Amino acid sequence: MTRSATAAQDTGPGPACPETSTPAAPAGHPRPFRFAAAARGYRADLAICLVFIAFAGWLTHELWPVPGTRLLAFNPADQTLYEWFLASDARLLLGDFALLSDRLNAPDGVNLMTNTTVIALGFLLAPVTLLFGAPVTFALLVAGNLAASAIAFHLLFRRVAQAHRLAAALGGAFCGFAPGMVSQSNSHLHMTAIWLIPAMVWLLVRMMRAADPTGSAPDGRILGPAGPADLRRLVSSGIWLGVVVTLQVFVGEEVLFLTAATLIIMALAFATVRPRYSWRILPGFVAGMLIAVTVGVVLLAYPLWFQFAGPQGVSDGVFDPAYFSADLASWPAVSELSVAGSAEAAELTTGPAEYNTFLGWPLLIAALAGAVWLIRRPVVSTCAVAAVLMAGLSLGPRIIVGGTETGVAGPYALLDGLPVVDGALPMRFALAVIPLVATILVLAVDQALRTRWRRRPVRLLIPAAVVVALLPVVPAPLPGVDRAPLPEFIAAGHWRECVPPGGVLVPVPPATPREPWPMAWATATTVAFGMPEGFFIGPYGSDGGASMGTFKQPTSRLLADVARTGEVPEITDETRAHAERDLARWAADCLVLVDGTANAGQLRQVTEELLGPGRRVADAWLWPVS
Numbered sequence: 332m333t334r335s336a337t338a339a340q341d342t343g344p345g346p347a348c349p350e351t352s353t354p355a356a357p358a359g360h361p362r363p364f365r366f367a368a369a370a371r372g373y374r375a376d377l378a379i380c381l382v383f384i385a386f387a388g389w390l391t392h393e394l395w396p397v398p399g400t401r402l403l404a405f406n407p408a409d410q411t412l413y414e415w416f417l418a419s420d421a422r423l424l425l426g427d428f429a430l431l432s433d434r435l436n437a438p439d440g441v442n443l444m445t446n447t448t449v450i451a452l453g454f455l456l457a458p459v460t461l462l463f464g465a466p467v468t469f470a471l472l473v474a475g476n477l478a479a480s481a482i483a484f485h486l487l488f489r490r491v492a493q494a495h496r497l498a499a500a501l502g503g504a505f506c507g508f509a510p511g512m513v514s515q516s517n518s519h520l521h522m523t524a525i526w527l528i529p530a531m532v533w534l535l536v537r538m539m540r541a542a543d544p545t546g547s548a549p550d551g552r553i554l555g556p557a558g559p560a561d562l563r564r565l566v567s568s569g570i571w572l573g574v575v576v577t578l579q580v581f582v583g584e585e586v587l588f589l590t591a592a593t594l595i596i597m598a599l600a601f602a603t604v605r606p607r608y609s610w611r612i613l614p615g616f617v618a619g620m621l622i623a624v625t626v627g628v629v630l631l632a633y634p635l636w637f638q639f640a641g642p643q644g645v646s647d648g649v650f651d652p653a654y655f656s657a658d659l660a661s662w663p664a665v666s667e668l669s670v671a672g673s674a675e676a677a678e679l680t681t682g683p684a685e686y687n688t689f690l691g692w693p694l695l696i697a698a699l700a701g702a703v704w705l706i707r708r709p710v711v712s713t714c715a716v717a718a719v720l721m722a723g724l725s726l727g728p729r730i731i732v733g734g735t736e737t738g739v740a741g742p743y744a745l746l747d748g749l750p751v752v753d754g755a756l757p758m759r760f761a762l763a764v765i766p767l768v769a770t771i772l773v774l775a776v777d778q779a780l781r782t783r784w785r786r787r788p789v790r791l792l793i794p795a796a797v798v799v800a801l802l803p804v805v806p807a808p809l810p811g812v813d814r815a816p817l818p819e820f821i822a823a824g825h826w827r828e829c830v831p832p833g834g835v836l837v838p839v840p841p842a843t844p845r846e847p848w849p850m851a852w853a854t855a856t857t858v859a860f861g862m863p864e865g866f867f868i869g870p871y872g873s874d875g876g877a878s879m880g881t882f883k884q885p886t887s888r889l890l891a892d893v894a895r896t897g898e899v900p901e902i903t904d905e906t907r908a909h910a911e912r913d914l915a916r917w918a919a920d921c922l923v924l925v926d927g928t929a930n931a932g933q934l935r936q937v938t939e940e941l942l943g944p945g946r947r948v949a950d951a952w953l954w955p956v957s
Contacts (some may be wrong), residue, residue, distance in 0.1 A: 420453020
């Protein structure tokens with residue numbers, strides 16, 4: 332093989348039809364002219380990508396034009412948490428960052444690897460956070476993840492599968508804006524950042540090509556053509572795969588876990604339908620994977636140790652798999668977040684952030700028809716097998732139909748209780764079905780557009796049928812609500828009067844997983860001070876297992892009860908002694924009660940009985956701790 336041929340293959344197989352060709356600039360023209368000629372060949376793809384970006388912006392327009400004044404209506408608590416994460420991540424740029432953060436759950440801190448802190452995203456957009464605030468970064472990521480995922484899969488289908496542009500655009504749109512993706516956009520930034528998956532798939536395909544000593548693949552459009560085994564591409568693919576996997580760990584480990592599980596199933600299914608080819612590439616492919624694993628181990632050994640065995644680390648999940656299982660009846664239903672959906676769909680899931688199934692009958696039928704039609708293609712058959720198994724795993728340990736538990740064990744029962752594995756919610760296995768269904772639909776539309784039919788209108792029937800099947804699940808904009816204004820005490824910087832940078836400010840009452848709102852105060856300061864307790868995952872469950880939040884101390888429990896009920900209990904010397912011990916444990920610098928807090932009058936009365944008269948500053952009462 333010549334050096335020029337090898338370089339050409341690194342970008343993927345060449346065009347298979349005139350529709351995918353790129354006009355070349357005349358030889359000898361200066362580089363700008365060659366670049367312009369190449370760009371003209373991609374104008375349609377660029378236009379599709381711009382449409383994806385515009386559509387993502389429209390879906391999230393309720394967060395604009397001032398994200399600091401808006402919240403996602405369906406999941407404001409998680410949005411508050413993720414904005415805190417993004418503000419904490421931005422401190423990387425300031426050189427003040429550690430995997431054990433002391434800015435929450437003082438004095439124990441929070442393990443940032445155990446929590447879904449999207450460290451890579453936070454660092455990437457740290458300049459935005461520092462200049463404009465975490466709410467702006469959050470709003471950009473909600474839209475950006477959707478658009479970037481659609482673009483990445485569109486390019487994967489175009490460059491690797493060499494699909495017709497219309498087919499690739501439909502597949503990319505479904506991957507980026509499927510019901511599960513839009514649903515997870517309700518504050519789950521780590522679940523919607525799937526735009527690295529196409530890079531992983533491309534590197535694996537590149538590795539398979541490089542590992543083939545003969546260059547003859549069972550699906551030439553995707554796995555070939557290639558020349559003899561290429562050591563350079565094998566090594567570089569392995570190295571880059573290890574790097575991309577490492578990056579995905581710091582974006583969202585759950586997505587990586589689901590991707591790995593899906594690809595393992597596909598590999599086994601592929602080896603079953605094409606055993607000779609699989610045995611032929613096995614030595615080279617294993618060598619490439621060993622390179623990837625070596626790179627991953629070197630880069631991830633310490634972070635993963637810290638996550639599972641480090642301070643405040645946990646190795647199990649915090650949620651009950653039986654509760655977070657997909658209802659079998661939800662697959663043919665349509666989410667209320669889709670244009671053809673209704674509120675009744677909410678009865679088939681745990682909440683608006685978990686509409687992970689909800690594909691609707693038309694789309695399920697279209698995917699099944701496409702799989703049957705192209706079942707002889709190895710990629711289609713492996714995608715079909717993986718989709719069925721991942722959909723089965725989404726049903727959880729016991730199958731539920733229409734809200735009624737059948738008592739029939741689901742495939743997930745085989746995994747239930749396994750370390751690490753139970754950290755992934757069963758119903759989220761359904762998210763892996765999205766790109767699998769998209770691949771089947773893309774290849775079906777592509778095949779229809781390339782086949783020479785007797786009558787030209789027949790050529791368009793299958794693409795039209797796929798479009799019709801997709802219409803019911805077209806997403807509607809995510810609803811938003813106004814957020815409570817930031818207290819002047821925080822916004823105007825008065826907090827510096829009672830807590831030094833890195834000190835501990837105690838909100839009255841402290842933040843909890845159900846009421847995390849005071850965490851927004853720290854977010855507004857780029858987490859310049861710490862807080863006790865709060866919203867996070869830590870090792871406070873039974874036997875050191877995972878828990879949401881931590882144990883309440885006597886003082887925080889007292890203040891929470893007063894805020895909830897408005898009743899003022901008798902404050903005794905014992906109560907004051909508890910308060911003194913709790914404040915010492917937290918290393919508190921001051922307590923702050925802002926206007927607008929529920930039952931603020933009663934909270935002020937209780938706090939003054941504990942600590943004496945407070946001092947009025949702006950719209951808050953504060954009690955310095957000597």
